[in-house]
């Protein structure tokens with residue numbers, strides 16, 4: 077893109093077609109601006125992998141023209157990829173104080189703190205990055221410092237909403253800034269690029285204050301320990317846990333690394349000012365059971381998180397017993413029902429009461445429902461609506477809602493679509509390369525790399541390794557050696573002999589000339605072993621064949 081290029085472009089590399097790993101780019105006058113750089117959690121498709129990122133190859137190639145990464149807020153789907161991908165595009169980062177504190181932690185852990193220019197934006201006035209003038213606009217969300225971005229360009233103004241909700245009493249964050257949003261609408265917004273997560277909720281998101289009141293009522297007069305689990309990033313909910321402890325005469329203890337990390341960042345940036353004194357884990361174990369509130373991570377049933385550990389009696393100091401209560405003050409995220417169901421059953425069979433959002437009012441979302449979206453469109457009145465932060469079904473429903481709210485031009489983007497935005501509307505003009513990266517061990521590799529395919533095959537089908545030693549003329553110098561991993565054999569010795577026979581018969585059938593070529597031998601043996609596994613076990617394992625060939629002087 078040339079400096080003289082007056083077009084205004086939008087390009088999502090992640091987050092359009094999925095909920096997670098948001099990475100959005102804007103371009104104008106030859107310069108690029110990145111908004112957010114998030115991650116997703118891996119599913120069973122990537123065995124052995126926890127984190128997934130968008131592929132930044134496109135912006136890596138354009139990095140000389142990349143002015144900065146502006147971060148809307150500190151959720152992992154907006155900042156989680158920064159420490160893993162930053163080296164690929166190396167640009168300054170802009171964030172508000174709480175978000176910056178979370179990013180700083182991540183950069184320090186990755187050893188990048190000295191290299192990254194992290195600018196903390198403490199004011200709500202505009203700042204300039206080349207042809208973009210950017211203003212943070214505070215919005216309520218399920219973490220502290222949710223923000224939309226007003227991005228002014230010579231071609232018109234974008235309102236990039238980030239994640240948001242309207243909350244008459246969010247406890248942390250602005251109370252429904254309708255007049256500010258209306259004033260923004262009055263100035264004229266070319267396009268609103270916004271959150272689609274909860275478009276299927278016909279109502280509004282609901283208020284944090286009402287959750288606080290409800291949780292206090294639920295916890296009053298309870299016997300036994302109370303465990304409250306939520307996303308650690310939900311600072312208002314953590315504050316509520318502190319208020320519940322105070323209102324019910326309980327001491328509080330925090331379990332889980334992210335709970336400690338986020339409360340530290342929140343306190344350092346001026347939040348949780350009235351939070352009660354936190355007990356250490358050992359002291360907490362000596363407090364009478366009906367005087368303790370445990371605030372912990374693991375609300376999605378994560379196996380290694382604090383809640384799952386205390387539930388299976390795997391914590392050094394704290395245990396649960398009959399008559400205790402576990403409150404899941406969180407959404408049950410689709411896909412996690414099975415693992416959560418197992419955790420609910422484990423707790424129930426120990427006579428521990430479980431309360432989830434299905435049983436009582438213990439959670440509100442941080443994303444706009446239809447009522448909130450309609451209000452937002454009535455205030456902002458953008459010329460164009462571009463839904464992001466959603467799966468295809470969310471984006472399509474959001475575009476339809478925008479249309480009924482009187483927004484004539486809508487466009488549903490997909491990751492990699494290069495979209496031109498002007499007064500005529502928004503249209504796809506080109507495609508950028510897109511893909512996914514995974515963090516495997518401590519290496520970031522493409523999600524479609526052979527390593528992932530091999531891992532998937534080995535984990536689902538098992539693995540056979542054969543070592544074949546040949547004399548120089550191609551005869552077998554010794555009986556092949558085999559290693560079998562993860563195959564369903566009732567009699568391993570017999571199966572081993574069958575594999576060995578298959579290997580030797582395949583070798584016998586080869587022409588002497590063929591046997592002089594290592595690649596041919598490898599291929600023939602692999603096919604023979606795999607065929608045997610298929611016919612005798614119904615499995616199609618990965619097969620590795622190692623060929624060694626003795627040289628003349630060795631015998």
Ligand SMILES: [Zn+2]
Nearest residue numbers: 149151217239
């Ligand atoms: Zn968020």
Ligand SMILES: [Zn+2]
Nearest residue numbers: 151153154239
């Ligand atoms: Zn998000």
